[in-house]
Amino acid sequence: MTVTSTTEHTEYAEHTGQAEYAEGGRDREARPQEAEKTRQAAEAPGEGTAVRAGADAAAAGGAWDDGLIARRAAAAVAATGRQAGAGLPAPYDGGTASGVGDADLAARLDALRELTGLSRPRVDAAALAEAGRVLDDAAARGRLSRRHTVVALAGATGSGKSTLFNTLAGVTISDTGVRRPTTSAALACSWTDGAAGLLDRLEIPGRLRRRPVQGPDGPGAFDGLVLIDLPDHDSAAVEHRAQVDRVLAHVDAVIWVVDPEKYGDALLHERYLRPLAGHAEVTFVVLNQVDRLPEDATDQVLDDLRRLLDEDGIALGEHGEPGATVLALSALTGEGVGELRDCLGQLTSERRAAARRIGADLDAAAERLRPVYVPTGRVGLSEEAREQFADRLAEAVGATAAGQAAERAWRRNAGRACGTPWLRLWRWYEARRAPRTTERPPGETHEEETTTARQRVEQAVRLVADEAAGGLPAPWADAVREAAGRGADGLPEALDGLAAPESVPARPPRPGWWPVAVLAQVAMTLLQVVGGIWLLGQVLGVCAPDLLPPVLLMLAGIAGGPCVEYGSRLAARGPARRYGADAxxxxxxxxxxxGRARVLDPVAAELLRYREVREQYARVLDPVGGGSSQGRAGGAPALGGSFARGPAGGRSGGRMAELSTTGR
Structure with a gap:
């Protein structure tokens, strides 16, 4: 951070206004001392950890923090009442910018910082580089003077920007002439003191800093204005173009000076105006040298210039609407310069250009991040997808076959308990005398079944991952698939443990009617035995000869046994099916x-993380309506609000609508 003393602008040359003002020896000696005072003030008790962290970040180059630090900074702001989280010691002065208040701008910066912190593990650093640059620039600009407005004069070779620079300053400061390029380095002119930090940021040396001649009333409407005369953006010298690009990235506003011959230059429109279309409110387009045009041609050239700007996507500030200001003037004759002075005076007195510039940079960064955060379709796992995943895992572990086996086991136990003894004895005998069938080696069968089950598990995981990743931006879709893949590594082995014999219930339970059926079967057997003994006694002459009673007893027992067994089978069907279904x-x-613990829960965690960053992205677009309410059903924030501008002229209601309707 550069701290400027009050004596910085005391060393001037004579009042001709042509001498430069430089940093005096006393300023160079005072700066280290004042910087040390600033550091001590930042570390003083009561300032909070966030303020000290902001000072440390400033000393380290103003690097932006992650989400955790942003949350701590927000807590510190709530406790101390100071805006320290974004590196802004206090809100910008001067009302609103582009309909966005200073508090909203700070909230958008906080949301962008939180967004980048949450996204770092998932999003490539190159995609977040622009957001980091915006946060760095906002922090650096917030630490410097908010009283001053830095305006750059930019233009092509021979457009007359140096002449306009001298006209606005009221004195010849920048060299003019037919030699090209005339301006070889950026030249600064400040109407008031305290702008050294801003000029240090622009890397303009003290020998190139000037002061205009001021009247008895002081700077007047230009109080706080810092005007920068830039080299030609189409200069043949590469270092000149690099200097223009570097300074334009840090100024608060820019005046593009065009002439009747080069106002349609493709280099100007394609390299500068079109990419900076969202910065229309801090952009002036001045048609210079109108004294060279016939009276009826000026309006025609202005109309054609407005047409080209409209094709570039630059909103024009006409009829009271916010946008770029288009003027026609002659810096040589002074025609129309008064109107430009009035516009600059209004811009300077409002002290909102810095906030507008940062807001436009935020819009541009959010537009570049749009493919990273805006879904292309429905986001999340439906209940149907979860059920299908469970069905595929159940098929892989053989849940249906296990249920059928449990049902057969229940019926088999019922048959053993309630069947006739003679039929059971016969089945045992047949089983003993039947030859054993040749089977495949058990190891080979198990290996084939294991391979098939593993393939089914992998297919189930792949399908559910594709379902969850559908509609997500590429980084988050990759994160979801990666999380599902990590969970699928040990899933087949875990499922094999579930299908182990010890995991299956040992013996089916016996219902209450089984003892009755067993007693009935025993009674039928006793009838057969009693009838047979009675008949044998008659044959041996022990009992009186009467064949009918023993025969009837034997027939009753013989017929009753199968009837009891058949009835038991009928009664066992329902319990057997229920037992198999339970198994x-x-x-x-x-x-x-x-599967839920190993696959679905990690996938859900990634989806929740995406939901959080999507809400933060919505707050970057609109801090008021972006995160005010959330769609609980689909996990998407219900984003409200609309914007008047199209996609090239600023934030667009269409982007917000797409973010709110997709992913529900």
Whole structure:
């Protein structure tokens, strides 16, 4: 930070106004002392950690902070009542800019800082470089004088900008002539003291700093004006063009001086005016040398110039609307210079040019970040996608087959408990005497099943990741797929653990009617035994001969046993199906829980992070309506508000509408 003493502008030459004002020896000696005082004031108790952090950041070059530091800075601002988070010691002076108040501008800067901090792990540093530059410039400009307005005079070779510079200053400061280029270095003229820090930022040396001749009333309407005469932007010298680009990046406003011959130069429109179309409110386009035109031709050239500016996307400040100011004048004869003086006086007295410039830079940075944060479609995982993911995992672990096996096991147990003893004995005998069938090696079968299950799991993860990443910008879609891929690494092994034999219930439960069926089966068997013994006794002559009773008993037992077994099977169908369904559901829920913990939860975390950065991006576009309410159903902020300008002239309501309607 450069601190300027009050004696900085005391060493002038004679009042001709042509001598330069430079930093005196006393200023050079006082600067280190005042800088040390500023550092001590920043470290004094009661200023808060955010103020000290801002001083440290300034000493380190004004680098922007991450989201955590921004939140701490916001807390410090709430506690101390000072704007320290964005490197702005206090709000900009002077009302509103472009309909955006100073508090809104500070809120937008805070939102951009929070946005970059949250996005760093996911978004490429090159995409965030422009946002970082805007934050650095805003912090650097906020630490310097807010009383002054820095205006640059830019133009092509022979446009007459140096002549206009001298006319505005009221004295010959910048050299003019037919030799090209005439202006080889940026020249500064300040109407009031205290602008040394701003000129140091523009790297204009003290030998190139001038003061105009002032009347008895002082600077008047130009109080706080700092005028910069730039080299030709189309100069053959590369260092001249580089100097123009460097200074234009840091001034508060710019006056483009064009002449009737070069006002349509493609280099001017394509390299400067069109890319800076969003800076219309801090842009003046002056048609110089109108004294060379016939009276009826001036209006025609002005109309054609306005047409070209409209094609560049520059909003024109006509009929009281905000936008660029287009004037026609002659710096040589003084025609129309008074109107330009009035416009500069109004711009300077309002002291809003710096805030307008930063707001325009914010708009440009937000437009460049638009592909990184604005979704192209619906964002998030639907309930249908989650259910399909659970179904695929259940298929991979064989939940349906496990349920069917559990159902068969229940029925088999019911048959063993309620079947006739003779039929069970016969089945046992048949099973013993039947030859064993040749089967594939169990290891080979298990390996094939494992491979198939792993492929199914990988396919399920891939499909759910594609569903979650659909509609997301590229960095966040990649982050979602990466999170799903990390969770899928150990998912097949975890699912194999769920399908292990110890995870399956050992024995099916027995219903209450089983003892009754067993007793009935025992009774039928006893009837057969009693009937058979009775009949054998008659054959041996032990019992009185009467064949009908023992035969009836035996027939009742023989017929009753299968009837009891058949009835038990009918009664076991419902419980067996429920038991199989419960077993399938348990395995399905276990597989879904495993997939949710390893895949869906990390994916949801990435989607929540994207939602947070999208809300911060909405606040960068509109600090009032961008984050006022949130769409809870789809995770998208309900963004309100609209803007009057089109996409090339500033913030656009269309961008806000797209951000609010997509991703719901």
């Amino acid at each position: 399938e559901r348990a395995l399905r829920d276990a597989a879904a829980g495993c």
